[in-house]
Amino acid sequence: MISETICLDLTEMTKIVDLQEIKEILRNIDPIQEIEDGFVAFSRGNVVVPPVGEMIFEDPPGEAHIKYGFIKNDDFYVIKIASGFYNNPKIGLPSYDGLMLLFNQKTGELISVLLDEGHLTNVRTAAAGAVVAKYLAPKKVTRIGIFGAGVQGRMQLEYLKGIIDCNDVIVWGIDQQELEDYKKEMEKQDYKIETTMQSKDITSSCNFIVTCTPxxxxxxxxxxxxxxxHITAMGSDTPEKQELDAAILGKADRIVVDSIDQVQSRGESYHALKSGMIAKEDLIELGIIIPNKTLYRQSDDEITIADLTGVAVQDIQITKAVWKGIAPTE
Amino acid sequence: MISETICLDLTEMTKIVDLQEIKEILRNIDPIQEIEDGFVAFSRGNVVVPPVGEMIFEDPPGEAHIKYGFIKNDDFYVIKIASGFYNNPKIGLPSYDGLMLLFNQKTGELISVLLDEGHLTNVRTAAAGAVVAKYLAPKKVTRIGIFGAGVQGRMQLEYLKGIIDCNDVIVWGIDQQELEDYKKEMEKQDYKIETTMQSKDITSSCNFIVTCTPxxxxxxxxxxxxxxxHITAMGSDTPEKQELDAAILGKADRIVVDSIDQVQSRGESYHALKSGMIAKEDLIELGIIIPNKTLYRQSDDEITIADLTGVAVQDIQITKAVWKGIAPTE
Structure with missing residues (x-):
């Protein structure tokens, strides 16, 4: 790396935003509305998402993905680049990296480069969990159960604040140290945290559960x-990953998914469809539910499952939300 | 846009390079070797170039392309984003814009963002013309003929400097004002420029011709x-564009192309193949010629045609060349 300091006049140039600045902006914005609007646009067929670009590297093993798209007749288009290099921790680097590029849909001009290092993907995933909670959580959540004591397990709680009025949490994990770190960290944020390695400790005490494991x-x-x-399953984004017994989807009164197209090849629904526990007709998209009150949770007895596999419109919307936090008058 | 000035310590961060800085760096580097190496790697099958990503916008009409790839076992991978919005000139903006992103192939880290606004695409195109000239130009060039008085028509001359020892130039165009501007500008750079609107004025006086028109x-x-x-045809990069009568390729002693795969669907060779003037076996890749002296121009009588449609390895290599100009010790 080069050792020098430069001064940039941003009046006339593309705005480059680093992770620290992005985190500051996120403290001042609520991206949930933007994510909601994205799901609605998606389910209305107003989102253009071309096939994902991919590069695979062999030595050391790594991969880079390019996801991109736009909402028709919107002001922006977004290109997201994300990489995973699994030997990085050996040299003290994180495995995942990424950035978001925001362009003007009317002129093609590059508006902003968000050097988010993958953080915004976590945020848009957590925000989707919050959108689900808004419309499908039981009226009275007795206790929140989280499967997975990693980054997403923390961010879910953060984004459920203000939506679910409950600070009693039990978290499941496979590593005692990770669980203790989680407890310590989240208790500072006024949660009452119990930890467990037994799945049944969660299901026997919680009526709102989020799974975010690989x-x-x-x-x-x-x-x-x-x-x-209610269970929001957000860990599975490939055909191989699975967090829920497929029969749970068969037992559910409602199965909400981010993309009916996408869950036919990945996520919990994929397994349940494949094993014949459910039919495609049993699925309803989150973007169909949001604008339709009659589709929100109707009773305290319902079993509801949300299967989130992650869609590009979330990347588009989180990028726009951050940009609006930077340049609110534009 | 936001009005503020920020100071960045570049020691620890991604290097953002704007067009002005890129132009300064280009004055101090010779990217031709890098482009040559790229063609050789490409023809050896060492370049991975996934399908181009594309977004099409309707109102106003525009398009964005994402080209990306890498040389196997190299240090870098590159993603190029280019846009064309054809109504931009009405609001005082250029139609084309673009940027290059350079990443570390061993870790996925973003190394540099080159905000080149499409300039590096012009440079890598001009540099490819120079590579062709190095191996296929007649020993004694009597006069250089350029079809097209636009940006590429200028840059061709700039990159032929030091390769072809001839400052006598005739340029063809369709707009008198554009031709006069070209003459004025290039004469400042010590060229003797004649202008014409008659194609035969070029062919009757030049043994080295470059076509760079749409x-x-x-x-x-x-x-x-x-x-x-010798003719280097570099204007056609789609199935619709054509600068040379297909029979010229039939008459040529040698037809050199950047990518045999690619010219089967675009460029001059595409038309000549389609009309049966040539066969696929008549084509040889530039990357095969470069390391093989026996394939260079052998006599002053040969008719040679180079058909350049533009390949992603040029983008990879020009980005690396600029980066090496920024951080030569890395």
């Missing part, structure tokens, strides 16, 4: 699920 | 071509 075998089995439970 | 019908006909002529 598990490849079900963490929750169908006989653990009682009336009135 | 023409959709042939500008040069086969009966204009005499022994010892």
């Amino acid at each position: 598990s490849r075998k079900p963490l929750i089995h169908v006989d653990q699920i009682v009336k009135g439970t | 023409s959709r019908k042939p500008l040069i006909h086969v009966d204009q071509i005499v022994k010892g002529t």
